[in-house]
Amino acid sequence: MFKIVAALSLAAAVHGAAQTQPVAIHFKGSVGAEDFSCGQSYKGIGVTKSTIRPIDFRFYIHNVRLLDEKGKPTPVELTQDDQWQFDDLALIDFEDATGACGNGTPETNTVVSGTVPAGRYSGIQFTVGVPFEKNHTDLTTMPSPLNLTALAWVWNAGRKFMRVEVASTGKPRGFVLHLGSTGCTPNQTRITVPTTCAHPNRVEVSLAGFDLARDQVAVDLAELLKDSDLDGKPEQKGGGCMSNPSDATCAPMFAALGLALTGTETTHSQTVFRALTSVTAASARQ
Amino acid sequence: MLLRRVLFGGILIVGAVTAHDAHGHSHAPLEARHLKNPIMNPAEHLDAAKALYTASCAGCHGADGRARTHLAGTLPIRPTDLSEYMMDSMAQGEIYWVVTHGIAQGSVQHMPAFAQPLTDTQRWEVTIWVKELRLKQKALEVASLGPYEWILPPGFPYPKVPADNPMTGEKVELGRYLFYDKRLSLNGTQSCGTCHRQDKAFSDGRAQGLGSTGELHPRGPMSLTNVAYSPVLTWANPNMRRLEQQALVPLFGENPVELGFVGKEDLLIARLKSESRYRKLFADAFPGVADPVTVANVTKAIASFERILLSGDSPYDAYRRGDNPNGISVAAKRGEALFFSEQLECFHCHGGFNFTGTVDYLGKGIAEVEFHNTGLYNVAGRFSYPQPNLGLYDFTQQEDDIGKFQAPTLRNIAVTAPYMHDGSVATLEDAIAHYKAGGRTIASGPLAGEGSRNPAKSEFVREFDLSARDTADLIAFLKSLTDKTFLSDRRLSNPFESPAETLSQSVFTLHGEVVAVYSDEGVVALYHSDVPGLLPAMKKPASMEFQVTDRGELARLQPGMKIVAGIRKVGSDYVLEKIRREGTLSKK
Numbered sequence: 007m008f009k010i011v012a013a014l015s016l017a018a019a020v021h022g023a024a025q026t027q028p029v030a031i032h033f034k035g036s037v038g039a040e041d042f043s044c045g046q047s048y049k050g051i052g053v054t055k056s057t058i059r060p061i062d063f064r065f066y067i068h069n070v071r072l073l074d075e076k077g078k079p080t081p082v083e084l085t086q087d088d089q090w091q092f093d094d095l096a097l098i099d100f101e102d103a104t105g106a107c108g109n110g111t112p113e114t115n116t117v118v119s120g121t122v123p124a125g126r127y128s129g130i131q132f133t134v135g136v137p138f139e140k141n142h143t144d145l146t147t148m149p150s151p152l153n154l155t156a157l158a159w160v161w162n163a164g165r166k167f168m169r170v171e172v173a174s175t176g177k178p179r180g181f182v183l184h185l186g187s188t189g190c191t192p193n194q195t196r197i198t199v200p201t202t203c204a205h206p207n208r209v210e211v212s213l214a215g216f217d218l219a220r221d222q223v224a225v226d227l228a229e230l231l232k233d234s235d236l237d238g239k240p241e242q243k244g245g246g247c248m249s250n251p252s253d254a255t256c257a258p259m260f261a262a263l264g265l266a267l268t269g270t271e272t273t274h275s276q277t278v279f280r281a282l283t284s285v286t287a288a289s290a291r292q
Numbered sequence: 293m294l295l296r297r298v299l300f301g302g303i304l305i306v307g308a309v310t311a312h313d314a315h316g317h318s319h320a321p322l323e324a325r326h327l328k329n330p331i332m333n334p335a336e337h338l339d340a341a342k343a344l345y346t347a348s349c350a351g352c353h354g355a356d357g358r359a360r361t362h363l364a365g366t367l368p369i370r371p372t373d374l375s376e377y378m379m380d381s382m383a384q385g386e387i388y389w390v391v392t393h394g395i396a397q398g399s400v401q402h403m404p405a406f407a408q409p410l411t412d413t414q415r416w417e418v419t420i421w422v423k424e425l426r427l428k429q430k431a432l433e434v435a436s437l438g439p440y441e442w443i444l445p446p447g448f449p450y451p452k453v454p455a456d457n458p459m460t461g462e463k464v465e466l467g468r469y470l471f472y473d474k475r476l477s478l479n480g481t482q483s484c485g486t487c488h489r490q491d492k493a494f495s496d497g498r499a500q501g502l503g504s505t506g507e508l509h510p511r512g513p514m515s516l517t518n519v520a521y522s523p524v525l526t527w528a529n530p531n532m533r534r535l536e537q538q539a540l541v542p543l544f545g546e547n548p549v550e551l552g553f554v555g556k557e558d559l560l561i562a563r564l565k566s567e568s569r570y571r572k573l574f575a576d577a578f579p580g581v582a583d584p585v586t587v588a589n590v591t592k593a594i595a596s597f598e599r600i601l602l603s604g605d606s607p608y609d610a611y612r613r614g615d616n617p618n619g620i621s622v623a624a625k626r627g628e629a630l631f632f633s634e635q636l637e638c639f640h641c642h643g644g645f646n647f648t649g650t651v652d653y654l655g656k657g658i659a660e661v662e663f664h665n666t667g668l669y670n671v672a673g674r675f676s677y678p679q680p681n682l683g684l685y686d687f688t689q690q691e692d693d694i695g696k697f698q699a700p701t702l703r704n705i706a707v708t709a710p711y712m713h714d715g716s717v718a719t720l721e722d723a724i725a726h727y728k729a730g731g732r733t734i735a736s737g738p739l740a741g742e743g744s745r746n747p748a749k750s751e752f753v754r755e756f757d758l759s760a761r762d763t764a765d766l767i768a769f770l771k772s773l774t775d776k777t778f779l780s781d782r783r784l785s786n787p788f789e790s791p792a793e794t795l796s797q798s799v800f801t802l803h804g805e806v807v808a809v810y811s812d813e814g815v816v817a818l819y820h821s822d823v824p825g826l827l828p829a830m831k832k833p834a835s836m837e838f839q840v841t842d843r844g845e846l847a848r849l850q851p852g853m854k855i856v857a858g859i860r861k862v863g864s865d866y867v868l869e870k871i872r873r874e875g876t877l878s879k880k
Contacts, residue, residue: 110555145587146586160544
């Protein structure tokens with residue numbers, strides 16, 4: 007019996023090694039029809055039609071899958087690069103520490119790369135966020151990209167899954183979205199790290215009809231902020247959403263991400279991530 | 293003679309009838325401490341002592357004293373664990389007294405009296421062996437903690453120390469420098485010690501903390517008194533378990549910004565590496581490590597220093613130990629009785645050696661973590677506490693956790709005003725008045741409400757009668773918990789402090805560009821130049837906030853304006869004065 011199992015797994019390994027193909031999924035930060043850039047201003051954003059300047063734009067994804075023509079998902083094995091990708095987790099980072107993004111990092115990352123079994127794929131799926139078992143780990147001992155203090159949610163013993171910050175007309179110091187799990191508590195004896203989170207707040211993204219050779223995943227700030235009031239009272243410090251379920255500021259952004267803020271409302275699919283066919287991007291990769 | 297026993301006899305609760313009552317007090321009368329063991333050569337009596345203990349005591353207390361015997365488990369009240377830390381504070385006379393008289397609760401004799409079966413000498417011999425049991429257990433605890441020499445207050449247990457960060461003198465020394473070093477804030481203006489001042493028992497006297505960029509914290513800095521025994525840290529965060537983990541919040545938190553290093557961890561490390569002092573201190577603290585200057589090691593060293601912030605040398609401690617029977621006033625003694633009374637219920641949440649129900653230590657099987665709603669608010673609307681301080685609810689999002697916070701230690705409480713998580717109670721008198729009313733009533737304004745009717749209020753917070761004299765007595769007792777040694781101990785003090793602290797007297801010149809004006813807070817945010825000897829430049833996009841006391845000057849400022857101002861350091865704040873536009877001359 008043992009022999010058979012061993013033989014089977016060997017066969018599988020040989021088979022797998024012979025028949026994988028590299029895959030690269032390209033992401034593109036955008037603000038409506040325009041490209042995302044730290045130094046730039048964008049007009050007409052949110053319900054207040056504010057002018058915004060980006061301060062930060064980063065997010066984690068994990069569990070990246072490709073869909074074949076029947077819609078069956080196949081996990082992508084990510085390349086372990088000691089920087090952006092760790093296990094099945096990757097950090098997408100559009101900010102480059104220029105302009106108002108000075109608190110960010112000069113390095114950017116817009117590509118998730120790895121391998122999949124050879125085949126024809128026509129769609130992708132991934133989850134925005136850090137998986138539960140990695141979310142509540144010690145930032146001082148974890149490898150990159152889980153060791154970034156800017157994405158650590160230190161008081162909440164977790165990570166900021168998505169960090170979006172913009173300076174707006176009415177909020178020069180920034181209107182933010184810090185997306186992450188909330189309602190996280192240890193078990194009843196309360197002597198461990200969190201064991202459950204009432205609001206996981208991980209975003210499922212599924213893009214059918216995605217041509218890996220030609221398409222990019224556009225991540226649209228204007229869409230994320232389309233129903234938000236970006237100005238508010240000018241005297242008010244800062245502003246925005248820390249994923250607090252009782253904070254109405256979060257509601258429009260959560261709706262755009264397809265998340266239930268309080269857990270009771272009806273949700274629709276997210277609209278922030280979409281497939282974008284870019285002629286220039288496709289030709290650049292020829 | 294038996295006054296103490298009578299005093300506490302009425303308040304014993306089932307489960308707490310051991311050689312110590314629920315508050316760690318011995319059942320023996322205070323005078324028993326002064327009984328001297330007549331056996332002058334105890335070492336020669338050890339064999340006889342052990343034999344007597346085995347025959348008379350081990351059936352319930354076990355051969356090792358830990359009371360884990362089958363018989364112990366069948367008794368309605370578990371026998372005392374004779375190996376645990378509380379036995380450290382029991383004098384031989386007290387042990388002898390308990391052996392002689394046993395422990396009774398009303399008419400029930402929980403531990404038999406051994407006055408009859410044993411002779412006087414035999415009872416003193418048993419006492420010797422009981423002491424020996426604790427010494428044996430203590431030796432095991434010390435061995436498990438490693439070679440670090442703890443200086444524990446008498447009667448305190450050893451703290452639990454994480455296995456991955458054992459204590460060493462070198463780590464404590466490095467941690468002390470880091471704790472007090474203003475380079476640990478991005479703009480060089482604050483250290484941990486700014487908000488955790490030794491003279492205020494490592495709190496800061498503010499209602500709410502003020503971060504290095506001028507941002508106000510929603511809550512006040514907690515006292516770090518005996519923080520080594522706290523299994524959960526900060527006011528209400530059930531996920532904050534270790535000091536190493538907690539140190540990341542002030543360093544890298546951004547809501548609010550405290551020390552301001554979020555996203556700048558590389559800069560912090562580079563800054564520390566550039567100092568020869570730190571290269572040496574880190575190398576000594578983390579020997580054999582190729583690159584010891586890391587964020588993880590910064591937090592380990594700071595945590596090690598925090599674990600020696602131990603306070604147990606107050607006048608009340610000296611009095612309880614019997615060292616100084618008149619060490620506290622008669623009023624304080626009356627206050628003690630009130631404090632430990634079922635009428636006031638204080639000790640339910642502020643009990644034990646550290647006067648808090650949230651406690652852990654070496655040898656304690658299960659850490660205790662408590663959060664209580666004390667009826668401080670009952671505002672209208674969906675939440676009964678005002679935003680953004682909903683307490684435990686902010687983490688669990690369970691309705692019945694609204695307004696629940698940790699009960700802080702009462703040691704040194706007289707120097708940590710103002711009180712409560714948001715500093716909304718100014719004095720000890722006000723704090724007692726709040727509990728006396730069974731919750732605070734706020735008559736008008738946005739916070740109006742009867743706190744006593746808060747739906748999540750603790751069952752122990754109930755209205756009680758208290759005369760003006762009682763209040764004064766209670767305050768006298770609380771003041772007897774102030775440990776002056778702790779507040780001035782050189783080992784815990786700022787190693788950078790020198791007579792060169794003349795900064796507050798001098799006015800320097802600052803050049804800046806206005807980013808934003810917060811007129812309601814009297815604050816202006818600036819990009820600014822270096823101020824030699826005072827603070828490093830903050831360039832776009834990182835601005836820093838300054839206090840402006842003259843509201844007229846503040847009102848004239850506009851974003852984008854370039855200014856020159858006098859800057860003065862007042863405490864941990866920077867204050868601007870004589871502000872004028874760059875290129876203009878001030879009026880003579």
